[in-house]
Amino acid sequence: MFPLSIFPHRSYKVEGHKYRELHPLFLDEDNTRVLSPIIDLFQKALKEKWRQNEVEQRLKRFKKQLPGRKYPAIKRTLKDFFTFQEISLFDFVPERTTRELQKKGLTTLFELELYLYQVINEQYNGYLPLEKRDDFLKKKSLEFDFSSQKKLEEALSLALEKNYRIMLTSDELPTSAIITQQYHFHILETILMNSTRLVLEKKEKTGAFIKNAIYLCKKYLLDFNIYLYQESLQKSNKLIKIEETTEQFAAAKKVTLKIEGPKEVGGSPRDYSWHLKKFLLDLLGRYQEMETEIHLKIHQKKCFYKLGKKDLTIIKKSIGFLKKEGKVDIDSKIEAQFLRFFGTNSAGWKAKAESSAFIFQDTKEKQQIIIPDFELYRGPEELFFLEIIGYYRESYIQKKIEKLNALREITNQKMILLINSSIADRFSSLEDYYPIFIYDGKKPIPIEKIVRYLEQNVGSFKERLENCSNKNNLEKFDKLLEKTAQKKGILTNDDLLQFFTLYSLQELEEVFSHPEIRQIIRLHQFIYYSSIGLISKKMIDKIHKQISSTVQEGPCSITVIKKKISSEKQILDQLVNIITTFDDIEVTWETLIPLVRKK
Known part of the structure; x- marks a missing residue:
């Protein structure tokens, strides 16, 4: 990121109001052409192991081609790809000097400097007079077996930043396109950060x-x-x-x-x-x-x-833009977890992500929109909304409370709030208007409590069961089976749940235990398979006949049998379960693929 002061801005007045407009330093084509020779310069610097002072001096020749504040901005961007590091002491001195330094436990320039400062502090009370400086350095150069006093002074000067050696921060030399991209990233980051x-x-x-x-x-x-x-x-x-x-x-x-x-x-x-x-x-x-x-x-x-x-x-x-086709329904971990766990409930409730939008006026009478995270539904009339609140910025919390307060004034739609425990107390003022449930990272999402709330606030199964067995529905069911028997011969569990307005297989099985409904099923000669639904006896007999003729000469794999039977996909998927109800045909698991044969 750049310092914000690197961007020029101008002030002007419009109708007495003063405005300050920022002018980011985007690189044009002329500027980007300069980057290639700059990269060549740095490549040569790496090869010849230039020091920082030398690199900066030679880089200045490009200053005119990068006018204004673009030059310091480019220098800042280059730091993402190149750095300068202190030269190793042992890369600079001969082996004999290295041995003498190691005897004193000195392995870096910093340790050498620290040792000399300690000696000066002990022998000269922390201050080395200028007239004694040469004599002191000469003695120490002999002590550490430096070739000369000048060599010791050169070694100490390596600790200065201007003498650091250039290094590449990545495995490859950057291209001008990559440097330009990083430069413009810094511009956006600087503007957006501020x-x-x-x-x-x-x-x-x-x-x-x-x-x-x-x-x-x-x-x-x-x-x-x-x-x-x-x-x-x-x-x-x-x-x-x-x-x-x-x-x-x-x-x-x-x-x-x-x-x-x-x-x-x-x-x-x-x-x-x-x-x-x-x-x-x-x-x-x-x-x-x-x-x-x-x-x-x-x-x-x-x-x-x-x-x-x-x-x-x-x-x-x-830079390029991030362009994605379409969109995913779930955009956070907690929403994905909720959808996954809520789908396991046995009461028949389903969740659909971001399927409805509320349009409402805020306190300033401006039209706003809020899209709840989930629509919780069961059948055409049982509908709730759920909003997950897990983001904890102060401004976010305030805006969310304001929106929910405005929303409750204009709609009777039931909204459930699932709030992170760290901010739940901030929403206490809404408890009288919204059912609130709490979650955190350590405990599972309270799916059971939410489903219990849903069940308590909709019509009971007892009422729906009575409705399934009334005279009008029994007549409709009778006609449905008659029509189905004449056509495809199958009513899947989904078809049956929708017809009776039921929400689970447990409820369906209880409905089928009703004497009058069982009588209608027998009358039209249907058989109930819990994994499929109702299948006409005529279709079952047809399937039995086709399988019997296929296995007449010997066992046959279930895969081959499925290809020879023309039937609904739901039946083919559950064909093994159907075959197990036949008296004269069986399924064996002697191989990886089930075999069907005569008993």
Whole structure:
């Protein structure tokens, strides 16, 4: 990163207001052409083992070709690839001198200097008069078997930085493209590290931009607000499905995304600016036509920088943008854990990531958007939302509380909050309005408690069971089996759960224990397989006949049998379980692939 003072900025007035505009020092083509001879110079310096003073003197000839503050900026960038190290004492002195130094336990220049200072302190009370200096150094050069007093003085001068020897910090010499890329990375890092806010504005084709901007802000853990400018959206607060947002948001005349910078959010500014840089490169890769303005503080004075088309071209050419097709649904470890563990619940609840968006007015009557992390649903009517709150910046917490307070005023939708234990007490004011559950890194996510809450706040299974066996549903089930028997001959477990509005196989088995429902199944000659669903006896007989003829002459692998049977995929996947119900055919496991044969 560069010191912020390296960037020039100019002040001007507009209608009595004073503005300070920053001018980053991006490298143009003329500047980048200078890098090749600079690399040649450093390559020669490495080969001939130049010292720092010599390298810096020869580098100055490029100063005119890198005008203004670009020259010190390039020098700073070169430090990422080249360094200067103290020359080893033993590389400088002959072997006999090395032996004498080692007798005193001296192996480095620092230890040699320290030893001489100790002698001066003991013999001269810490101060060596100038007239005695030559005599002192002459004695010590003889003591350590230096060839001359001058050789000892040269050895001591090696500790000065100007005499450090050039070294390469990586395995390969950098190219001009790599140096240019690193230079522009430093520019972005410097600007973003000192930023107070990013303001991104998109005026056309705003639908996809809103979804991607929110997703990326959440992915990179940024503090943000997004504002819509469109009359129809300002008339009422709404909940809309994510798949509808592109069309809904596309009608907005303008979208403004405001992201707080490291100077405002506190915490670790380096980490936050790294996330901010990744976010900006990612979003620029998708929407290069958006307007980008960065607000900064220079010596406590407000300043701004507008990312122009020329700057974008340079960044794109030297750094490149992060461009990814599509998007993943899960953007944090805790969200991925929740989805994985919640999917194991036996009550039939399912979770869908970021599937709905709330549009609402904040306290300043500006349109904002919040997308809950998960939609928890079971059937068409049982719907809850869950928001995971695990990021602990002070500004983030305050904005989240403000948004949730504004949200509860305009919607009856049920929202569950899953909050990190380290910040849970900050959300205590919301306990009367939102169910709050706590998680931390040491304990598992309280899935059972969340499912218990969901079950307590929806209709009971007893009510749904009574509804399954009423006269109207029994007639519908009778017609469904009659129609199925005439066509494909199978109703999968998913089909049955959907028909009866059930949410688990346990509930389905309990429904099938009802006498009238069992009677309808027998009447239409269906057989229930717990791993598949209901299959007509006619289809089972057809499968039995096909398998019997296939194994008539001898055992046959299950793979071959599946190819010879034309049936639904669900049946083929569970064919072994079906065969085990036959009296005259069996499955053996004598080989890696199951064999089917006559008993």
